[in-house]
Amino acid sequence: MVRVKQIGRGLINGLKVTGTHLLRRPVTRPYPEQRAYTPPRFRGVHRLVENECVVCHACDRVCPVQCVTIKGYRGEDRRFVLEQFDIDYNLCMFCNLCVEVCPPHCLLMGPEFEVAGANHDDLMWHLDDLSFERGERL
Amino acid sequence: MKTQLPHKESVTQEELVLNLGPQHPSTHGVFRMVLDLRGEMIVGVTPHMGYLHRGFEKLAERRTAVQYQPYPDRWDYLAAMFDEMAYIGAGEALLGIEAPKRAQVLRGIVMELNRLASHLLWLGTFLLDVGALSPFLYTFREREMILDLLMELTGARLTYSYLRFGGMTHDADETWLKKLGAGVPYFRQRLKEYRMLIDDNAIFRKRVEKIGIISGSTAIRYGLGGPMLRASGVSWDLRRNRPYGIYRDVSTPVVTQEAGDTWARYVVRMDEMAVSLDLLEIFLDLIPQGPLNAKVPKNIKFPDQETYFAVEGPRGELGVYLVGDGSVHAKRMKIRPPSLFNLQALSQLLVGSMVSDAIAILGSVDIVLGEVDR
Numbered sequence: 001m002v003r004v005k006q007i008g009r010g011l012i013n014g015l016k017v018t019g020t021h022l023l024r025r026p027v028t029r030p031y032p033e034q035r036a037y038t039p040p041r042f043r044g045v046h047r048l049v050e051n052e053c054v055v056c057h058a059c060d061r062v063c064p065v066q067c068v069t070i071k072g073y074r075g076e077d078r079r080f081v082l083e084q085f086d087i088d089y090n091l092c093m094f095c096n097l098c099v100e101v102c103p104p105h106c107l108l109m110g111p112e113f114e115v116a117g118a119n120h121d122d123l124m125w126h127l128d129d130l131s132f133e134r135g136e137r138l
Numbered sequence: 139m140k141t142q143l144p145h146k147e148s149v150t151q152e153e154l155v156l157n158l159g160p161q162h163p164s165t166h167g168v169f170r171m172v173l174d175l176r177g178e179m180i181v182g183v184t185p186h187m188g189y190l191h192r193g194f195e196k197l198a199e200r201r202t203a204v205q206y207q208p209y210p211d212r213w214d215y216l217a218a219m220f221d222e223m224a225y226i227g228a229g230e231a232l233l234g235i236e237a238p239k240r241a242q243v244l245r246g247i248v249m250e251l252n253r254l255a256s257h258l259l260w261l262g263t264f265l266l267d268v269g270a271l272s273p274f275l276y277t278f279r280e281r282e283m284i285l286d287l288l289m290e291l292t293g294a295r296l297t298y299s300y301l302r303f304g305g306m307t308h309d310a311d312e313t314w315l316k317k318l319g320a321g322v323p324y325f326r327q328r329l330k331e332y333r334m335l336i337d338d339n340a341i342f343r344k345r346v347e348k349i350g351i352i353s354g355s356t357a358i359r360y361g362l363g364g365p366m367l368r369a370s371g372v373s374w375d376l377r378r379n380r381p382y383g384i385y386r387d388v389s390t391p392v393v394t395q396e397a398g399d400t401w402a403r404y405v406v407r408m409d410e411m412a413v414s415l416d417l418l419e420i421f422l423d424l425i426p427q428g429p430l431n432a433k434v435p436k437n438i439k440f441p442d443q444e445t446y447f448a449v450e451g452p453r454g455e456l457g458v459y460l461v462g463d464g465s466v467h468a469k470r471m472k473i474r475p476p477s478l479f480n481l482q483a484l485s486q487l488l489v490g491s492m493v494s495d496a497i498a499i500l501g502s503v504d505i506v507l508g509e510v511d512r
Contacts, residue, residue, distance in 0.1 A: 010339040017335050018272075027279050037286065041293040041308060064205040095208030095299045100307065109293070 038111035043094045045112045045125065046087055047132035052106035055080040059098035059107055067091035068098060085130060089115045089123040108132070153181065156493070160189050166263060166500070167507030171484070173496065180496060183488045185481060190511040198471035203229060203303070203438045206468070211297035213473060214509035216259055219245075219252040220451035221509075222301040224473075227382060228447035228458040229303050232440050235432050237383075241305045243425045246384040247318070248288065248300065249449075250414040250421070254325065255284040256452040257411050260504045261332065264404070267501035268345045273336060280328050287321065290314060303438055305431030319422050322415050329411055336404075346400040350487040350499035353398055360483040363454025363476045365406040366503065370398035376450035388420055400502040407504075410452075439466050453477050453504055475509040 029037065038044065055072030071084035099107050110132070117123045159170035168189035174182035194213060198206050210221035223245060230236065237245070262277035285295045291310055292298040300306055336342055352362075357370040367374055376382070377390040393409040395402035440462025448457035454476030463469040480503050487499050 007340050010341070013334055013338055014272075017331060027282075037289075039286075039290040039293075041290065043293040043299075062205065064201050064208060093208060093297070094294065095297075096293065096307065097205070097208065097299075 036113070038113070042111050042113075043096055043109045045089070045110055045115055046098075046130055047108045047110045048085055048127070048130045049106040049108075049134050050082055050085075050127065050131045052104045052134075053080075053082045053085070054104055055082055056103060058101045058103060062097045062101045064095065064097065065091040065093060082127065085127045087125045087130065089125060090120055152176070158496075160186070166505055169505065169507050169510070171500075173488070173493065175493060178492050178494070180488050180491055180493060183485050185484055187478075187481070187507075188511050190507045192512065194512045195471050195473060198468045200467065202466040203440060203468065204466075207302060208297065208299040211299055212508065213475065213512055214451070214453070214456070214477070214506045215296050216506050217252050217256040217452045218296060218298050219249045219300065220449050220456050222298065223249060223383075223449050224447060224451075224456050224458040225460075226301045226303060227449065228445050228460040229438075229440070231445045231447050232443055232460055232462050233303065233435075233438065235304045235434060237305050237432055238429045239426050240309075240428045241430050241432075242384040243421050244306060244310055244430075245301065246388075246421045247310075247418060247425070248291070248298075250417050251284055251288060251318075253414050253452045254411055255281050255288075257407050257414075258284070260407060260452075264498075264501040264504075265336070265342075268342060268498050270336075270339075270342065273332060276328070276332065276335075280325065283321065287314070287318060290317075302431070302434075304434040305429075309430050315422060315425065318418070322418050322422075326412070326415055329408070329415070333408060343401065346404060346498055346502070348397075348399050348401075349491055349495045350400045350502060351398050352483055352486055356486060357398070357483070360486065361479045362483055363479060364451065365403055365410060366454060366480045366483070368393060369395045369402035369406045371396040376448055376455055380448065382447070382449060384421065384424070387424070388417065390417065400499055403502045437466065439464060440468055448474065451476055453506065453509075454480060473512055475512060477503075477505040477507075478510045481505055481510060 055070060057070055060068045060070050067088040067090075069084060069086040069088070070082070072080050072082045075081040094109070096109065099109055115123060154175045156173045156175055157170065158173060160168045170186040170189070172184040172186070173180050192212070194209060197209060201209070206225070207222075210225040211218040213221045258277040258281040262274040262281075265273045288298060289295050291308060291314055292300040293308075300308070352370055354370040354372045357367050357372060363374075371394055373392050373394050375390060375392040377385045378392055391413055393406050393413060395406050440460070442462060442464045444459070444461040446457055446459045448455050455474065456476050457474035459472040459474070460468055461470040484500075484503070487503070488496050491499065
């Protein structure tokens, strides 16, 4: 009898919780149909304001996994011109260190996170993939 | 632990070796244990670890102090803030830096939030282990809310990379703090709902009571920590006994249970969640205005000294032993992962119990293999 009472109480409590949840709206986000939630500080793939880069190699040096490859030369007006800026997403762990260390703050991280590719080369992002104009919507 | 048995006549007295894992979902990661069974009784257990070894201690010698900052997130990926705090705290102790008050309070806030998230995941998976599906969905709903809060603050769901030597990367704005303040009563409500749902459940209580018992003195001898130790009646919490950061200014209530069984571990963790919510409210009142980052040398070099810094993680004492040699790298770093030590008591917990209980007991230990194998 005690046992029946115990189980009965558990059942009623469980059904009570089920009942309260029955009428609530679902909390899941149907991801591929709906955009995933990415707040402003979200650390997705990098974005580079190309003409502001001074080829200082700070991001290259601080990167723990050495996934940044930079090449540049000094142009005619003695300003550095960026020639190559590659990020290898095989290695990158989205740690934000390169963004923090960038002196002209021209390297940013956007909301995009779908970097999956069919092979390793697809994960190598080049300058034209990363390039971004200030004010452009990410 | 293997006991040599004399020759037995009957099949029921023969030993059977059962390999559990490494892909068995109930082992919470890539953990393998070989059980020696007599009938359904466990007479010996041999744990095999190391499937997730990634060499984080060696990496600390290869990366500069600054470069290593994102790595602690990957030790224990369910409670990354504590790992960051342990590494950053050890580094700060070596360098002689102290973070400003605002940063310390903010660290307390994110750590307690992370403790909640970690305990919620434990609760869900533990109940899943003993056969209850719906609490898993509820706890993951709440955990996702906490992770969203942390993502808004730090930019990532699990690998936050948030703490820095002498401060943190981002400041929390007023709207975020308000959101958190509104979240605390909500979580308290949900916690009450969980307890109502689980505590009185006769099947659950029958399943977890009086199994996996470990006494206080044995727990101390095995070096257990956290809820595992406190469930055995030992009142030991680093937040109170060896306070660090903001915990020096607040008094942390320590939750203990006497029984030392799986049920007691469940109760301790549930009560700890309530304590975390109380602490969050205290921290929200405490948070001062002011700078977030202390003055830190541009080129961080660990001096030729050594230090041990430990924080009370959700699984127990998480310590970092750090030796510097005046260069930008650490000379040696040793992590004391609480899960590894809690797992050492496995033979004590499992031998003598039934196979069906083994899963529930292992679930109550709350292991994270990323931290065990490092």
